[in-house]
């Protein structure tokens with residue numbers, strides 16, 4: 001079943017036409033990889049799914065993006081709640097200059113949760129879900145900056161999970177990490193798929209092939225091909241997809 005539907009989406013940065021007539025569906029509880037050469041619009045598209053582009057001046061978007069059948073660009077939409085439901089993880093781990101505990105509890109506190117026991121529980125659950133609990137359970141009050149890059153990224157995932165989103169957007173979440181941390185995050189993403197819908201931008205084709213169910217290939221603001229990862233990597237329909245997968249450009 002699809003949880004996100006894009007209908008003829010166009011996005012402009014002032015006059016620059018960055019997304020062109022994007023349509024398609026993202027399936028619930030699946031991993032969708034966005035691939036394509038630098039500057040083709042992957043991050044712009046990802047950000048359009050939780051309205052992060054709203055913060056950029058001069059952005060104009062046309063068409064519709066439905067999440068659970070609701071047009072997220074409708075005037076009635078509460079953007080804060082939308083971003084609670086659709087969390088985001090970035091390329092560079094970006095914990096706050098706070099303790100490990102306070103990083104994970106941050107979103108819940110913003111949404112008014114004060115009960116210590118409840119907070120403790122959600123912090124523990126979120127850190128467990130992000131496969132970090134065993135490494136940090138005895139140092140929860142220590143600064144998040146003391147963690148390794150890979151641990152910080154899992155902490156950012158825990159922080160996103162703590163407010164119970166349905167969808168997680170990940171913008172090259174492993175590109176700043178070493179291979180061992182990358183493998184851990186990939187394994188974690190595979191686990192999270194059971195409960196969450198994940199959309200991930202990656203420059204790493206092996207990663208897209210390894211972890212995703214579906215893949216969208218972007219080129220110059222368009223989706224050239226969007227299909228099962230199996231099909232995209234083994235029997236693409238479009239010559240440009242085939243050339244890109246084969247490393248002939250990009």
Ligand SMILES: Nc1ncnc2c1ncn2[C@@H]1O[C@H](COP(=O)(O)OP(=O)(O)OP(=O)(O)O)[C@@H](O)[C@H]1O
Pocket residue numbers: 013016018036037038039040041042043044045056
């Ligand atoms: N804030 C912005 N203001 C103006 N133009 C932008 C902005 N962000 C991106 N663009 C332009 O929109 C196009 C798509 O950029 P985007 O970052 O979405 O591509 P990308 O595929 O994610 O690239 P990369 O793989 O290098 O991260 C590019 O031409 C880029 O220069």
